Amino acid sequence: MFSKILIANRGEIACRVIRTARRLGIRTVAVYSEADADAQHVRQADEAYCIGGSRPQASYLRGDAIIEVARRSGAQAIHPGYGFLSENADFADAVEAAGIAFIGPKAASMRKMGSKAGAKELMHAAGVPVVPGYTGEDQSADVLQREADAIGYPLMIKAAHGGGGKGMRIVRSAAEFAANLESCQREARNAFGRDRVLLERYVEKPRHIEIQVFADAHGHTLHLNERECSAQRRYQKVLEESPSVFLTQELREAMGSAAVAAARAIDYVNAGTVEFIVGQDGRFYFMEINTRLQVEHPVTEFVTGLDLVEWQLRVAAGETLPSRQEDIRQEGHAIEVRLYAEDPEAGFLPGSGKLERLRLPLGDAHVRIDSGVIEHDTVTIFYDPMIAKLIVWDRDRPRALARLRDALGQCDIAGPKSNIDFLERLARHPAVVQGTIDTGYLDRHLDEFVQSSARDEAVADTDLLLAATTVQLLTQERATRVAARASADPGSPWAIADGWRLGHGGHRSLAFLHRGLRLELRTHGSNGEYRIEGVGSNDATPTLSGARLEGDSLTLRIDGRSRRFTVLEQGRRVVVHDGEKRLSLEPVAMYRHEQAHAGSGADRVTAPMPGRVVMVRATVGDQVEAGQEVMVIEAMKMELSLKAPRAGIVKEVRAAGGDFVEADAVLVALEA
Incomplete structure (x- = not known):
């Protein structure tokens, strides 16, 4: 076994490899870009070296710099993680040529899979079904x-x-x-x-099912059963699970055998994933082989009880596979979702910024968190905006889904926007619960998963709004009592936070921002007994009684109906969760009106985030229609289409192809 390895990656996968290496007594070397100097994978590794600038091309894609660090540090092997250079055959060759072990397949196998066209022809010749x-x-x-x-x-x-x-x-x-x-x-x-x-x-309403394969250099190849990844948005997986509810045991065995045949056809060694598309009739077709460890490998680890990174290390060190096919178990059910810094309401636009708050559930036998960031770290614009992977396990699928919903309910992120609300809706949607989702379902029914109107949500979730308001009232009262006890006159009637004033009944006015929407409420009462005006579209004034805030638990009666809520944050925000959905409010001054960011105006197109201009579609003097694409920018591994806000004539084009632009920069202006 190796005594020291280098991890040619960053983020959660680098941290995940470090965990296994530390358990096996293997020292780790990290590499990092200038943007990642304070990153968690740098802090967790035994030693780390800067290899260049913030952009991947200047750092994590510099194979020569990575190999030089391996030489200098005495690393005996390089683990590429996933992404970046993990499926780069030239890099694998260069690593081997430097006398360093590559923890992955041989370059020759990668090249056979590097072309989807060649891979299909090869699989067809090997008897693997192809589309x-x-x-x-x-x-x-x-x-x-x-x-x-x-x-x-x-x-x-x-x-x-x-x-x-x-x-x-x-x-x-x-x-x-x-x-x-x-x-x-x-x-x-x-x-x-x-x-x-x-x-x-194109197979209509297909399922995406992949088989984890493993092979050693001694001629042994096996599979570790399947993962279903049918919940996708624009071909990006958003929920992965094992086992698949769609497969019969007969179909599972047939796909497993086909996956092993595919791996053997390219002389595969180490961890790989054979991806299949499966029609509603049960016919399956080869799509591709991912010649690396997959992002969703933890669900396989949960149901098999195996550490796939440990297997990778042992195989790369020349050992035989630790198990035989008949020894592979499949116990319980595991599900993974990915928490991203992105805004589902803005077309899943990637986000960036400091994680002012990051609350995640504690890991145990049922819940696992794989993350490369902690609270107060920054999600940068240069890399994938994933914050964490949340993986759950239980004895069967219904219990696993319940675990997932509970774990998501414990999550809270402040700073960049996140997809937590989207994931909570996903975990409760009938197509997911019933296991009937296909790869195109999310794109066809996205409105069922994304809340489009802040006002509608605030009105519809009346109990959540009342709960958040109650938290704010109780918090104000608690703060007033603390201040009064520290004052020169702690018994003063003016130190009571009930809004009472001489000559009229007590009331307090509160204002909140909810996703840019201002909400104003008028409240009466104190000490957990309140009436609240301004909730909903009717003239009803709900009565709240018996409100108690103990730790992160709020209990109260709403018009005599008892409810319990979890308070995820109180302070700069008030975030409450009723066990199914959440509401986040930002308390603001009653008599100061905050203006929400408007984005592109009627006469201009602005950059939604920092990025590089890929293509300019408009020139000065062009007549454009509303919604016509005028520019394409690339940011955070994603191509964004920028469109004219209205019909008009282009007055200015302020960026050219290849330019880097800052967020909110005006890129195209129309004549008034």
């Missing part, structure tokens, strides 16, 4: 159009090199093909440096 399509080298638009028409619609255009959901388009008619082809090729060229595409029949 009908075109993988030819002739990439002229006319040939691709002709082949698409022959395959039939709907079909999928896919970048032949790359992954992660980039360079993929669904085309439903011949008339849509040319425009989608151009867009797909451009995205592939920007993301992977090559614009070759392949075409394949």
Whole structure:
């Protein structure tokens, strides 16, 4: 076994590899960019070295710098994690040439899978089912159009090199093909440096099921059963679980055998994932092999009881696989979701900023947190905005879903916006609960998972609004009592926080901001007994009684009906949770009106976040229509389309292709 390894990655995967290495007594070396000098993976490793600037191209994609650090530090092996250089065959070759072990497959195996077109042909020859399509080298638009028409619609255009959901388009008619082809090729060229595409029949309402495979250098190959990843948005997985509710035991065994055959066809060694698309009729087709450890590997670890990183290390060190196929167990049910700094209400726009508050559940036998950040760390604009992976396990799927919902209810993030609300709705949605979700369901029904109106939510969740208001009232009263006890006249009637004044009944006015919407309430009473005006659209004045705030638990009676809430934060925000949903309010001064950020105005298009201009679609003097794309920028591994806010004539274009722009910078202006 190795005594020291280098981890050529960052964030939660680097921290996760460090945990296993420390348990095995292996010292770890981290590498980091200038933006990551204070990152958790740097702090947790035994030693760490800066390898360049903040952008990945200047640091984590610099294979030569990483290998040099491995040499200097005496690391015997390099673990690439996932992303960055993990599936770069040239890097794997360079590592081996330097006399350092690569903790992953051989470069030759990667190259066989590096082209989706070549991979399909190879799998077909090995007897692995593949989707009908075109993988030819002739990439002229006319040939691709002709082949698409022959395959039939709907079909999928896919970048032949790359992954992660980039360079993929669904085309439903011949008339849509040319425009989608151009867009797909451009995205592939920007993301992977090559614009070759392949075409394949699109399977309607498919399931995405992948098989974890492992192989050693001694000729042993096995699989660790499946993970279902059908809950996806724009080809990005948002919920992964094992086992799949869709598979019968017979289908599971057939897919497992096909996955092992696929791995053997490319002489695979170490951890890999064979991804299949499965039709409603149970027919399955090969999609690709991910030649690395997957983000969702913890669900497999939960149901098998194995440490896949430990297996990776042992195989890379020349050992045989620790188990045989018949020894692999599948116990209970595990589910993973990913907490991201993103705004689902703004099209899942990635976010960045300091994590002013990060509350996550404590890990135990049922709940696992994999994270690369802690409270007060910063989510930067340079990398994927994932905050943490939340993984749960229980004896069966209903119990696991209950664990997931409970764990999500304990999460709270302040600073950048997050997708917690979205995940809570996902975990309770009938399509997820019943296990009927397919890969396109979220995109077809996104409005069922994303709250679009802050006002509607505030009115609809009357009990949550009353609970949050009560928390604020009780907190004010507690603070007033503390201040009174410290004053020269602690018995003064003016030190009582009930709003009473000489000549009229007591009342207090409160104001909150909720996602930019201002809410104003008028309250009467004190000490847990209140009447509140301004709640809802009718003239009702709810009566609250018996309100008690003990720790993070609020109990009260609303018009005689007893309720209990969890208080996730009280202070700069008031966040309450009723066991199913949450409400977050920001207390503000009653007589000062905060103006919410308006984004792009009627006469301009602004950058929603820092990024690089990929393409400029408009020039000065152009007549544009409302919603017409005028510019494309790339930020946080994502391409963002910026559109004209109204019809008009372009007056100014303030950025060119390749420019880096700051958030809120005006990029295009229209004539008044």
